[in-house]
Structures are given as C-alpha cells and as structure tokens.
Amino acid sequence: MIELQNKKYTFWELLNEVGIKIPIIQRDYAQGRENKQAQDIRENFLNNLLEVLNSETKIDLDFVYGTVKDGYLILLDGQQRLTTLFLLHYFLVLKDEKLNEDTKKILTKFTYETRLSSREFIKLLINNTVNLKEEEISTTIKNQTWFFSDWENDPTIKSMLKMLDSVQDKFKNEKGLFEKLISKKHKQITFSFLPLDEFKLTDELYIKMNARGKPLSEFENFKSNFEKFLNNEEKKAKLDNEWYDIFWNLRKEKDEDSPAQRADELFLNFFKNITAFYSKEFNRVDIFKFIYTEKIDDICKVLDCLTSYQDNHTDEIRRDLNILQNFLKNPKDISYAERLKFYMLMVFFLKKGLPSESQETFKSWARVNINIIHNIAYDNIKDFENSIKFINNLGEHIDNLYEFLSENDFGDNISEQLKEEIEKATIIEDEKHQHDWEKDFLNAENHNYLDGEVKFLIKISAENEISEDNFKKYMEKFQALWEFASVKEDKKENEMLLHRALLTFGNYLPHKKNSNKYTFGSFGLGLREKNENWRRIFEKEEFKKLLDELNYEDIKQELTSIINSFEFNCNDWRSYFINPNKKWTPISYANYYHIQINNNAIFLNNGWSSSKATGWGWSRVYEMHSIYLLQHIQEKLNSLEPFLEIYPHPSSDIKETYPHIAIKNWKNKDNYSFEINIIYNEKYIIEFFEKNNKQIPNKIMDTLKTFDIDNETYDITVYKNEEFELCKQNDLVVFLENLLKTLKAINIDTL
Incomplete structure (x- = not known):
C-alpha cells in the first residue's frame, strides 16, 4: 500500500510516487475560464511561477488534501492549482522537447474522473505529439485528428485549452525551464500534502471545502444546488462565465484584496433578493430550499439581459439611480424602493428584453414607475406587495402605457403620485401630435429635489389649460x-x-x-x-x-x-x-x-x-422677540462693558424659566456675579441681579435706581418691569447702552 508523507512535494515528485485523480465529485477546472475573474487569477499565478523559475526563489502553494486509494491520490482539495501545474509541465516538456516514454508515463498518471471526455482528452493529449507552432497551441490541438469537436462543450477541456494558450504566451521565449521545474535538488515550486485518512474524514467533507481547505462559501453551496434546476449545459456554463461576470465587474475597487469573495457575495445577494419576489417568506426566504422549477426560465432571462445592461441606461429618467448595484445589497440593508426599482426593470426584461432594443417604451415605463416608487413612503410589507401588484398590472400594458393610464379609472383610493402620473399621461396623449410633453416632464422630474413630483408646475402653468411656454418658464425660474x-x-x-x-x-x-x-x-x-x-x-x-x-x-x-x-x-x-x-x-x-x-x-x-x-x-426653545433684540443689540452696540458677553438663554420649560437674553461676566476682585436678563413676555422686562446671593453694593443700587430699576425690598434681585412695549426696541437699546456706560464708570473693586 502506497502512503504519502505529510511533507512538501513538487508536482513531479508527487506524480512519481502516486497517480493523481480528480474525482467525479469535483467541479470543472476553472482557472482557464474566459471571464475577468479567471483571467486575473491565471495572469497573477503564471506571473508568479515564471518569476520563481527565472530566479533562485521558491514558492509554496499551500496544502492539498486527499486520500490515497489503489495507487492514486483522490484529490479532494487542490484541483485548480494542480491542474494548472500539470498544464505547465505539459507545455514545458513540449517546449524543451523532453516528451518521451519516461515523461509520458509520469504525466499519464494525472487524470480526471469528472467526465469521460475530460479523461480521454488528457490521455490523448499526452500520448500524441503536438508540434508547437506560431499559432496558439489550442488551435494546433483542435486541428489534431484525435480531437473531437464536441469536446469544446466540455467546460474542463475548454478551460484547459485557454490555460495552455496563456502558458504559451508567458513561457514561449523561455528555455530549459522543464529541468528546473522537476529538479529534486532545488524544489522551487512546492505544496504540502495532508492525508485526510489520518483525521478519519469522509467524502462529505469535500462538499464543504474550497481551494484552500476552508469551508465552501455560502454561494458555492447554493450554486451547486441551483445547477440542478438548469436544464442544459449551456446555462450551467453561463453560471460560471457570462452570468458570473456581471457581478465580477460590479465589485468595487476597495474589494480588490478579495475580488472573488466579493463577486460571490453580490451574486448570492442577487439570488436572495430576486427569490424574495417569488416567496411568501420574503426576507426569511431560504434559497437552499426554494423550488426554482417554475421560475428558472424567468431568472435565466433576467441574467441574460443583465449581461448587456448598464445602470446608466436609466440616466435619462434619473441620474445615478444605480438600480442593479443597489439591488445587490445584503437583504438586510436593501430598501423596499430599491427592490421595487429592480422589479420594474425585471418586468421590462421579461416583457421586452433589453432597454436598448425598445428605448422609447423603456423610457415611458421607467419614468412612470420610478416617479411612483420615489414618491411613496413604504412603511410595511403590505405597501410593498401592493406596488408589486401595480407594477405587474402596468406591465400588461407596457406598449401603450400612457394610453392605459389616461383612459382607465383607477378609483379614488390611489396615491397622489399616481394621480399626477395619470394627469401627465393624459396631457402627453392629448397633445402628442402637437408637443413632446414627455420630454418637458422628464426635464422637470429629473430635478434632484422634485424627483418626479411636478404637479405644482402643471398647476401654476395652466390658465384655462396647460401652456408649454408657461411650464418651461416656471421650471426655469x-x-x-x-x-x-x-x-x-x-x-x-x-x-x-x-x-x-x-x-x-x-x-x-x-x-x-x-x-x-x-x-x-x-x-x-x-x-x-x-x-x-x-x-x-x-x-x-x-x-x-x-x-x-x-x-x-x-x-x-x-x-x-x-x-x-x-x-x-x-x-x-x-x-x-x-x-x-x-x-x-x-x-x-x-x-x-x-x-x-x-x-x-x-x-x-x-x-x-x-x-x-x-x-x-x-x-429647548428661544423666544423670537428676544432673539430679534439680541441681534439688534449686537448690531448697534460696539461694547457691552463692563460685561464681557451676551447670549440667548433657551428654556426647556417656559413655565419654570422663560427664554431670555443674558448679559454677564463683569470681572471683579470680590467675586460678584452680576447679570442682566432681558425677557420678552408681552412686554420687555429688564432684570439685574447677583447670582451668588450676595448683597448688591449700594453704589450699584443707587445707579440702578437712577434708571428706575428698583425693588421696594432691595433684595438680591432688582428689576424694572413693563417699561418697554413691543414697538420700543430702539428705545430699549439706547436705554441699555446708557446703563452699561454708567455701570462701567463705577470702580467696582473699591466698593
């Protein structure tokens, strides 16, 4: 019985000891796929391998996992990396003219069990001579008599051919690298093998493992389940290529550290949010249990349309809507309105296809729906469900939307925005041969504050009937x-x-x-x-x-x-x-x-x-007349001396403390804390007091009396009450100015 050690191996060293078998449970080879994600991955991977082989450095490709059975390593994790290494060895053995019976014997120990076609392709590739030419190696291979044209439908073979072209592009000018690649002495490219037998792990573990021995992402598990509902290989291939590219291209620059993970998240959010349209559970929908059989054709058509759709298709209706980008939020973060805008788009896809193919129809469709969606407050799921029904109803009349809105009775219990859209549709229909009202309405609706609601412009523009010139005039104003x-x-x-x-x-x-x-x-x-x-x-x-x-x-x-x-x-x-x-x-x-x-x-x-x-x-509140007086004082008086500051004093309970103006901070050595308050409550009241409950000095008291600020008890607070009526603010400011000048003349530190 062959046993592998838990140590670092080169690919050639491992093949010398055991064969490598990619089991049927594995996915197709992906690093050669023709999408942006795969392109970036292979570009970086091949660059790293070339750099290592052209230097004395080394690279470790992390763990691969599997079990050894009947002389073969049954690979449960590491498929992508080892397949790319196999293709690199194959190309370099051709390039350096080292393909002989010995190297063939070793290379044929690498095989795929996922499909018969994949297994046969690898076998024939190794055992037949392929002469490298100026053309792409994939073209040379496909022209071989032993190559079946049907094999181009095998995702693994298709991906291998693309990877071979990329290897050729990177290594075509290199010489002697095959010997470096298989060198037992230098071992520049290695990986670590971990036998799963030692951990008593079963094949079930693989279902939850990815390319670095971590649990499969939620998206990978979902995709495996979702593929069961796809009824042909073409759609399954799209799931990993054209459809996946939609979300790969939408990831943001800040996610560049983990682009694949971010793209997976966006794709998964798409499925969660689109499934919610079909499920009574809404946010609690379980996409792993949902039966997609009846909805699969619709979802596939939507994805097909999204491959050519750009969010700027709606810029004429409203700038920066980002309908698709917003729909890809986590279901916990997406709003009802964001869901509905995508649903509006989805209905159009299903009814008419791409917006670019029916531009005028899409313009009227998106315009009416976005105006309504943006001007309804969605407080609960019932509001959302009613809007879904309404969009479906409108969708039945998508080709004559304005005519439908203008000629049908929707009853009295409808939103104000729908009433406005009916009025605008009627104007558009009635005058469609005289004037393009849709264009004028779009211009007004696109205003960031109006956002679709322009009924006041229609109202003020109309005398007996709406006027084009008046509408434009008021809109411009x-x-x-x-x-x-x-x-x-x-x-x-x-x-x-x-x-x-x-x-x-x-x-x-x-x-x-x-x-x-x-x-x-x-x-x-x-x-x-x-x-x-x-x-x-x-x-x-x-x-x-x-x-x-x-x-x-x-x-x-x-x-x-x-x-x-x-x-x-x-x-x-x-x-x-x-x-x-x-x-x-x-x-x-x-x-x-x-x-x-x-x-x-x-x-x-x-x-x-x-x-x-x-x-x-x-x-808290301020009192308006006090604030007006405060601003008046600040405008008229250059100085408040002997006081240093004036400010408005708000009140949180007007029954307890009325809002007023406070003039304070008269510096002195005896720590008197004098303050003047001015209160307006039907009349202006001026209060002068000492906040520390200290007796006001007689000299100040005498000065106050000359200004009729008095109190019979000569208590701590003395005040003048009901002296200035509302319309006497100017007199009050003059009075205050004279009072402050007189107080300033007092040498408070000698009292």
Missing part, C-alpha cells in the same frame, strides 16, 4: 431659485433669503398637523421631510407670486430687493423674520427652520430633533 438656495458656500444665508422673501407675500408656513408648530421649510431630500416642507409650500399662492417676481438673472439681488421693499410693522410677527434692510434674521436661530406659536408668543426650535422626526419633538 424654479431651477434658478433652487440652484441659488443650494450653493454650498452660502447655503444657510441663501436659504434664509428665500424664506424671508417668500414671507413678504403672506404667511406661507406649513402647519404641523394637530400642533402649534410651523416650518419655514427645511431642504432635506428625504421623502417625508419634503412632503412636510416644500412640497406643501409649492402648492401655495405665495410661492407662485414669488416666482412671478423673479427674472432669475441675479437671484440674490432680486430676493434682497423683495425683502427690502417690505414695510416693517412692529405689530406684525412676519416683520421680525423678514427684517428689511438688514442682513440678519431670527430665522437663523430656529433649528430645522421650525417655530412654535403660542397665542402671541413665538418660539424658535433650539433642540436637536430631526426635521422629519415624528411630532417635531423639541427639547
């Missing part, structure tokens, strides 16, 4: 306005200019349902945030009036002119936010542009709740 508001360098300032100008036309602020909260309009791109903010504003008359005023030549100048033309009215709360002829506004203190109106008091959000959070929950 909107684009210019939004581009101005989106400039990164001055984004906040520009946004507030838009708010202030719009407010001059009236109270446009959207109201949060069942609350006393309002928004000037935040600019986030999330669907809910858009629905609660600008999409409500676009529908208002004030927004149309603003667009009518714009010539969009210099948006900043035009908005500023609108603001400065507004007449300030101290009893109109809008005036404080609009603030004509000033660069500042209390809006800047409202987080997410949210305010709250309680009777006559207006509070600004100082919390950090998201603009799209349920209930717009806040933790």
Whole structure:
C-alpha cells in the first residue's frame, strides 16, 4: 500500500510516487475560464511561477488534501492549482522537447474522473505529439485528428485549452525551464500534502471545502444546488462565465484584496433578493430550499439581459439611480424602493428584453414607475406587495402605457403620485401630435429635489389649460431659485433669503398637523421631510407670486430687493423674520427652520430633533422677540462693558424659566456675579441681579435706581418691569447702552 508523507512535494515528485485523480465529485477546472475573474487569477499565478523559475526563489502553494486509494491520490482539495501545474509541465516538456516514454508515463498518471471526455482528452493529449507552432497551441490541438469537436462543450477541456494558450504566451521565449521545474535538488515550486485518512474524514467533507481547505462559501453551496434546476449545459456554463461576470465587474475597487469573495457575495445577494419576489417568506426566504422549477426560465432571462445592461441606461429618467448595484445589497440593508426599482426593470426584461432594443417604451415605463416608487413612503410589507401588484398590472400594458393610464379609472383610493402620473399621461396623449410633453416632464422630474413630483408646475402653468411656454418658464425660474438656495458656500444665508422673501407675500408656513408648530421649510431630500416642507409650500399662492417676481438673472439681488421693499410693522410677527434692510434674521436661530406659536408668543426650535422626526419633538426653545433684540443689540452696540458677553438663554420649560437674553461676566476682585436678563413676555422686562446671593453694593443700587430699576425690598434681585412695549426696541437699546456706560464708570473693586 502506497502512503504519502505529510511533507512538501513538487508536482513531479508527487506524480512519481502516486497517480493523481480528480474525482467525479469535483467541479470543472476553472482557472482557464474566459471571464475577468479567471483571467486575473491565471495572469497573477503564471506571473508568479515564471518569476520563481527565472530566479533562485521558491514558492509554496499551500496544502492539498486527499486520500490515497489503489495507487492514486483522490484529490479532494487542490484541483485548480494542480491542474494548472500539470498544464505547465505539459507545455514545458513540449517546449524543451523532453516528451518521451519516461515523461509520458509520469504525466499519464494525472487524470480526471469528472467526465469521460475530460479523461480521454488528457490521455490523448499526452500520448500524441503536438508540434508547437506560431499559432496558439489550442488551435494546433483542435486541428489534431484525435480531437473531437464536441469536446469544446466540455467546460474542463475548454478551460484547459485557454490555460495552455496563456502558458504559451508567458513561457514561449523561455528555455530549459522543464529541468528546473522537476529538479529534486532545488524544489522551487512546492505544496504540502495532508492525508485526510489520518483525521478519519469522509467524502462529505469535500462538499464543504474550497481551494484552500476552508469551508465552501455560502454561494458555492447554493450554486451547486441551483445547477440542478438548469436544464442544459449551456446555462450551467453561463453560471460560471457570462452570468458570473456581471457581478465580477460590479465589485468595487476597495474589494480588490478579495475580488472573488466579493463577486460571490453580490451574486448570492442577487439570488436572495430576486427569490424574495417569488416567496411568501420574503426576507426569511431560504434559497437552499426554494423550488426554482417554475421560475428558472424567468431568472435565466433576467441574467441574460443583465449581461448587456448598464445602470446608466436609466440616466435619462434619473441620474445615478444605480438600480442593479443597489439591488445587490445584503437583504438586510436593501430598501423596499430599491427592490421595487429592480422589479420594474425585471418586468421590462421579461416583457421586452433589453432597454436598448425598445428605448422609447423603456423610457415611458421607467419614468412612470420610478416617479411612483420615489414618491411613496413604504412603511410595511403590505405597501410593498401592493406596488408589486401595480407594477405587474402596468406591465400588461407596457406598449401603450400612457394610453392605459389616461383612459382607465383607477378609483379614488390611489396615491397622489399616481394621480399626477395619470394627469401627465393624459396631457402627453392629448397633445402628442402637437408637443413632446414627455420630454418637458422628464426635464422637470429629473430635478434632484422634485424627483418626479411636478404637479405644482402643471398647476401654476395652466390658465384655462396647460401652456408649454408657461411650464418651461416656471421650471426655469424654479431651477434658478433652487440652484441659488443650494450653493454650498452660502447655503444657510441663501436659504434664509428665500424664506424671508417668500414671507413678504403672506404667511406661507406649513402647519404641523394637530400642533402649534410651523416650518419655514427645511431642504432635506428625504421623502417625508419634503412632503412636510416644500412640497406643501409649492402648492401655495405665495410661492407662485414669488416666482412671478423673479427674472432669475441675479437671484440674490432680486430676493434682497423683495425683502427690502417690505414695510416693517412692529405689530406684525412676519416683520421680525423678514427684517428689511438688514442682513440678519431670527430665522437663523430656529433649528430645522421650525417655530412654535403660542397665542402671541413665538418660539424658535433650539433642540436637536430631526426635521422629519415624528411630532417635531423639541427639547429647548428661544423666544423670537428676544432673539430679534439680541441681534439688534449686537448690531448697534460696539461694547457691552463692563460685561464681557451676551447670549440667548433657551428654556426647556417656559413655565419654570422663560427664554431670555443674558448679559454677564463683569470681572471683579470680590467675586460678584452680576447679570442682566432681558425677557420678552408681552412686554420687555429688564432684570439685574447677583447670582451668588450676595448683597448688591449700594453704589450699584443707587445707579440702578437712577434708571428706575428698583425693588421696594432691595433684595438680591432688582428689576424694572413693563417699561418697554413691543414697538420700543430702539428705545430699549439706547436705554441699555446708557446703563452699561454708567455701570462701567463705577470702580467696582473699591466698593
């Protein structure tokens, strides 16, 4: 009985001791496949082997595993590496003219049991003389009388021929390498053999092993199972070639350290996500147990289409959709909308084939579906399932989609976006012989904020009926306005200019349902945030009036002119936010542009709740008139001395502490902590106090009395109450300036 030792072997040394048999349970030889992954692998592998043989260095090819039986090593792991080494030995023995009875005897001890054709090919290859020519060695071999043309359908033979061509390309100018390759002294290319018999392992282990003795990936196990549903060899070959290339090419540069693993993950995610369309289990679908028999033709057709599909095919509809790339996410990370966009694409593949073959049909199909998908909030699986049914229904009318939408009654219980698509389809159909409305709608829908919803443009463009010129005019004005508001360098300032100008036309602020909260309009791109903010504003008359005023030549100048033309009215709360002829506004203190109106008091959000959070929950607020006064003081007073700082003080409970302005930090040696608070609550109140509960010195008290800041008890806090009405802010600022000058004149350290 032949026993191999657990040691390092060269390929030739191993063949001298035992034969090598690739068992039937193994897969086909893959390193010669004509895909990018295999090309990269063989290029790197052959480069490494050539570099070693042309130097004195060595390379170890890791472990191979197997059992020895009847004089043959039954190889359970290491097939790819050893087959490539066999082909390298074969080529170099030809190249160096060393193919004789002795070398033939050794080479014929390498055999494949996976297919009869593979076994016969190797046997005949070795035992027949192949003369190397200028042409590719594969061509020479295929022209031999003993070569059967049917063998080109054997994936292993096809892959071996490709590898031989690659070996020829790398080693055609080399001489004398065969002797180096088989040298017992130098042993430059080796691998370690591990006999599985010692570990009492069975053939079942192989099912879970890959090319480095590790468990097969989830994808490899799935692929083995999925192949059972493929009814011909051509489709099985595609699984490892054309179809696999889809995912190999989509892997990202950051995954270059493990490209094959990443490609496997993408392919596996594809199967998990596409199977979810067919399974009631959805995210809990078990792709290893799913019966693909009835769906296999559809999946194969989708994969065939994907070999020629690029994500930029939808750029005309919406830029950077990345439909396929997003569909290949882990099932835990992919959104309902991302699933639906691929389902839309899949339905088109099954109905019409490639988008490039039916461009106009695809344009209308993708346009309508993406508009609807992007403008529905998918909160649960039921919403998703309803959309699947709707896409299937639309798919039955894919060739006359606009006609179907415009002529059928979908009932009242439909989404707002579907209503809009019906209206647009009707316009497109009614005027298809006069004007290409689809082109105009596409241009507007492609705007990154509008994202398909343009009903306000249709509404404001129509007098008795929609006008092409009006639609383009308002769209151009909107684009210019939004581009101005989106400039990164001055984004906040520009946004507030838009708010202030719009407010001059009236109270446009959207109201949060069942609350006393309002928004000037935040600019986030999330669907809910858009629905609660600008999409409500676009529908208002004030927004149309603003667009009518714009010539969009210099948006900043035009908005500023609108603001400065507004007449300030101290009893109109809008005036404080609009603030004509000033660069500042209390809006800047409202987080997410949210305010709250309680009777006559207006509070600004100082919390950090998201603009799209349920209930717009806040933790703190400022009072608007106090903020306005703060900004007024900062503009008018060059100095606050003897105090060093002024800041707004928010409140988390207005019943306990009302939001106000605090002026503080008067340095002194006796550690007095003096502070002035200014509070607005229907009137302005000024408070002066000492925070450490120390008695206020008489000299300061006397000074305060001259300003009518008094308290009969001369307690720690003295204050002036109800002296300044709302419209007396200017007087209050003058009063504060004089008070500060007088206090500054006091030498506090001599008190």
